[in-house]
Amino acid sequence: MIKNILALQIPSVIANIDENFRALELYLEEIFKSNNIKPDFLFLPEVWSVGWYPECFIRCCDEGKTVDFLSKLAKKYNVNIFGGSFIRKTNDGCKNSMPVITKSGSLVGFYDKIHLYTPDGEGVLSAGLNPCVFEIEGVRFGVSICYDIRFSELFRSYINLKKPVDMLVNLSAWPMTRALQYSQMAASRAIENQCYFLALSQCGKITGNVYNSGQSCVYDSMGNLLSSLDENKGFMYFQIDTDNVSNTRETYPNLNNRHVFDFGFTVKEFCCEEIKC
Numbered sequence: 236m237i238k239n240i241l242a243l244q245i246p247s248v249i250a251n252i253d254e255n256f257r258a259l260e261l262y263l264e265e266i267f268k269s270n271n272i273k274p275d276f277l278f279l280p281e282v283w284s285v286g287w288y289p290e291c292f293i294r295c296c297d298e299g300k301t302v303d304f305l306s307k308l309a310k311k312y313n314v315n316i317f318g319g320s321f322i323r324k325t326n327d328g329c330k331n332s333m334p335v336i337t338k339s340g341s342l343v344g345f346y347d348k349i350h351l352y353t354p355d356g357e358g359v360l361s362a363g364l365n366p367c368v369f370e371i372e373g374v375r376f377g378v379s380i381c382y383d384i385r386f387s388e389l390f391r392s393y394i395n396l397k398k399p400v401d402m403l404v405n406l407s408a409w410p411m412t413r414a415l416q417y418s419q420m421a422a423s424r425a426i427e428n429q430c431y432f433l434a435l436s437q438c439g440k441i442t443g444n445v446y447n448s449g450q451s452c453v454y455d456s457m458g459n460l461l462s463s464l465d466e467n468k469g470f471m472y473f474q475i476d477t478d479n480v481s482n483t484r485e486t487y488p489n490l491n492n493r494h495v496f497d498f499g500f501t502v503k504e505f506c507c508e509e510i511k512c
Contacts, residue, residue, distance in 0.1 A: 236373050236477040241266070241274035241314070243470045244451045246439025247286035247408075250295055255284045256304055262468075267312065272472050275372060277312070279319030280406050280437040280451075281381050282331065287408035287441055289356035292322045296329040306340035313338050315371050319406045319435075320348065320380050328361035333378055333406060335369050343369055348380040349389065357382075366392045368400055374477060375400040381407035384420050384434070387427070394428050394490060401477045402431040409436040411466070414448035418463075425454035429483045429490060431461075431475050438468055456483040 245262060248254045259279075266272070281287070285295040301321040309316045316336045323332035323345065331348035347363025366389055369376045377393030377400035384405045393400045403424055409417045417434055425432035431453065438449030449466035456479055462471040484490060 238275040238372065238374055238475055238477075239273060239472070240276050240278065240433070240453075240475060241272065241470060241472050242278040242433060242435045242451065242453070243280070244435065244438050244449055244464050245280065245283060245468055246447070247283050247437060249286040249288045249442065250291040251286075252284050252295065252297070252300065255286075259283070260308075263308065263312065266470060270472070274312075274314050274472065276317065276374075277308075277314045278317045278404065278406060278433060278435050280435050281320045281408045282322065283319045283437060284321050287355075287437065287447065289359060292331075292357070293329055293359055296322050296324040298324045302334050302336070302342055305334060305336050306342070309336045309338055310340040317369075317376070317378065317404060317406065322360070323347075325361070329359075330361050330363060331357070331380060332363075333380055335371075335378075337371065343371070346378045346380070348383065350382045350386055352382040368393060368396070374402065374475070377403045379403070379405045381405065381409060384417070384424070387424070390424050390428055394430075399428075399484075399490070400430060401480050402433065402475060403428060404433045405435070407434070407436045408441075409434075409448045409450070411446040411448045414450045414466075417448060418450060418452050421452055422454050422458050422460075425456065426458040427489075429456045429487070430480050431455055435471075438464075438466055456480045 305318045318334040320331050320333045333346040335343040346367040349363045351357040421432050421434035433453045435451045437447040452463040453461045462473045
């Protein structure tokens with residue numbers, strides 16, 4: 236099954252939701268007007284509507300404005316949207332949440348970021364508790380947000396299912412200072428899980444001399460780079476084929492050959508102390 240993917244690498248104005256909405260609308264109009272494209276899925280980066288600035292997260296907590304906006308875009312462009320993330324108000328506090336919306340504008344559900352980056356102050360939010368798989372138009376997506384990419388066990392949870400995912404996704408506002416690590420981890424996650432991996436980051440200035448990395452990339456199930464961007468605003472338009480994922484897993488049965496339940500339970504530890512005479 237072949238599907239077309241459009242992934243936007245965009246900057247944000249800190250704490251200005253309306254301006255970021257306007258900028259996204261204009262950019263999509265430009266893309267669709269100037270390019271002969273027909274995406275099935277649209278991906279946006281983490282906290283694109285408010286920017287990566289945890290000091291503003293609580294006051295920018297959103298009860299539905301972002302979902303309503305994305306729903307209109309989904310219907311306008313007839314595209315399923317993985318809406319990056321926004322700061323969502325819930326009964327359990329504010330969360331860094333990824334909304335997923337169908338072409339009809341219907342909200343499928345939210346993935347709430349599990350691993351919060353506390354060194355930057357993201358601990359003011361409440362952490363999510365559940366990995367999420369979204370199956371839309373026959374494609375199974377396992378999702379994550381930014382810092383989640385460092386925790387390989389999250390992605391293994393998507394592969395351990397009876398019906399593993401076809402594509403893993405990380406939507407981020409990744410720092411320029413660790414840009415190389417981002418692409419390296421994306422390639423590793425694609426190879427070890429034998430599926431597509433999309434790593435999509437914001438770009439542009441955050442504050443002072445602090446910048447988002449950009450450097451977004453996508454790898455196939457063999458770890459081959461399909462598309463990438465530099466540090467500037469831009470987009471990736473590419474195809475995925477779920478048959479390629481199936482073929483990789485059949486040709487190289489790495490996932491079937493794992494001893495999943497051995498690790499952590501059968502570890503042998505040896506401690507040897509030299510006796511000095």
